[in-house]
Amino acid sequence: MVTDPWLELALILAVIYCLELISILPPPRRLLLEGVRRLYLSVSGVILRNPLPWSLTFNTESFPLIFGTEGVYAYEPHQASNRRPPGWGHRFLRYDEIEEHGVEANELKLNGGTFLKLSSEAWAQSCNEALHEVLEAPETTRLAVIRRLVERRLAPTPAAETLQNLRRTLLSARLHGTLLFAALTTTLTLFVATEWARNHWSRFAMLLVLLLLSCVWEFVRVHRRLYPNAVSDRFIKTFILALNLPTACRMAEALARDSLRHHHPLAVLQTSGNPKQFKRLAKQAWLDLTYPAPFAIEPSAEARDTLQTHREFEREALSQLLEHAGVSLKELTAAPQPSSDASWGYCPRCESQFDAATEKCPDCRTPPVPFTRA
Numbered sequence: 001m002v003t004d005p006w007l008e009l010a011l012i013l014a015v016i017y018c019l020e021l022i023s024i025l026p027p028p029r030r031l032l033l034e035g036v037r038r039l040y041l042s043v044s045g046v047i048l049r050n051p052l053p054w055s056l057t058f059n060t061e062s063f064p065l066i067f068g069t070e071g072v073y074a075y076e077p078h079q080a081s082n083r084r085p086p087g088w089g090h091r092f093l094r095y096d097e098i099e100e101h102g103v104e105a106n107e108l109k110l111n112g113g114t115f116l117k118l119s120s121e122a123w124a125q126s127c128n129e130a131l132h133e134v135l136e137a138p139e140t141t142r143l144a145v146i147r148r149l150v151e152r153r154l155a156p157t158p159a160a161e162t163l164q165n166l167r168r169t170l171l172s173a174r175l176h177g178t179l180l181f182a183a184l185t186t187t188l189t190l191f192v193a194t195e196w197a198r199n200h201w202s203r204f205a206m207l208l209v210l211l212l213l214s215c216v217w218e219f220v221r222v223h224r225r226l227y228p229n230a231v232s233d234r235f236i237k238t239f240i241l242a243l244n245l246p247t248a249c250r251m252a253e254a255l256a257r258d259s260l261r262h263h264h265p266l267a268v269l270q271t272s273g274n275p276k277q278f279k280r281l282a283k284q285a286w287l288d289l290t291y292p293a294p295f296a297i298e299p300s301a302e303a304r305d306t307l308q309t310h311r312e313f314e315r316e317a318l319s320q321l322l323e324h325a326g327v328s329l330k331e332l333t334a335a336p337q338p339s340s341d342a343s344w345g346y347c348p349r350c351e352s353q354f355d356a357a358t359e360k361c362p363d364c365r366t367p368p369v370p371f372t373r374a
């Protein structure tokens with residue numbers, strides 16, 4: 001039984017800090033992590049972050065960037081992780097049905113193409129901006145606006161710039177968090193271990209309050225710079241930060257969390273990511289676009305047309321990105337190696353193999369392709 005109140009406080013703060021380190025990503029969410037030299041994506045699962053706030057630099061096994069802990073891989077007709085066909089729990093909207101309230105929906109499809117999927121406020125805002133851009137355009141140019149949005153999200157250059165700026169911008173936030181972390185752990189250790197520190201508690205408390213205030217100030221400053229329009233998001237996060245010392249220690253993460261919502265993960269990975277992972281994800285995205293899964297719920301003809309057009313835009317933008325990255329499209333769509341002599345064919349979309357002729361892939365309902373043997 002713990003009897004020392006200071007020890008109890010230290011334990012409570014340690015538990016809160018540990019909770020800060022755990023990310024649970026239900027499918028189809030993705031987390032962008034910064035590794036030793038490269039960025040990489042983590043997909044659905046439990047992810048433990050590096051416990052040290054100063055480790056959020058370029059030479060550690062940690063990360064300051066999260067893509068989609070709250071929002072997710074978006075504007076795609078198919079969810080990337082489970083690759084289900086569209087129509088599962090999605091809502092199709094026509095242009096003329098979309099109003100402000102539309103962006104509060106958990107998932108939003110714009111005339112068939114999943115335009116953005118959102119749940120956090122940052123995502124909602126991002127969606128709102130994109131949506132307004134579409135809605136404000138005359139009916140005749142809406143497809144062109146969607147095309148521009150698709151291209152912007154998949155373009156390799158802006159993602160690289162955003163990333164570089166973000167890294168620079170977050171340096172001082174990291175330093176603030178680290179100082180607070182050092183002061184907090186030292187103070188708690190001294191309180192638990194020495195009578196002297198407990199007798200002078202007010203000075204320690206003053207130091208911590210001052211450091212916390214400087215963190216809050218820094219947080220507001222950087223947040224304003226990174227997300228100038230996210231006023232209410234800034235207010236809520238600042239409030240949480242001011243009340244929670246462990247969260248304040250990890251403020252760089254809180255700041256970076258929404259930073260890449262404007263870019264497709266592939267665009268980011270292409271510029272600074274792990275090439276193997278980039279290729280794997282690129283293949284998945286390309287196959288999803290090339291062999292779209294059949295609808296689970298049949299949409300209207302207008303929705304189907306828009307989805308088709310949206311898919312073409314995305315294919316075009318993606319093929320440019322892949323060309324830029326030196327990835328051969330032929331290689332991506334090549335037939336897989338038969339897993340055994342008995343293999344009859346494979347699903348071109350998810351690459352499951354079948355021993356006997358079958359009409360539909362049981363996973364994604366795509367018609368399989370037989371192996372051609374010499």
Ligand SMILES: [Zn+2]
Nearest residue numbers: 347350361364
């Ligand atoms: Zn399949």
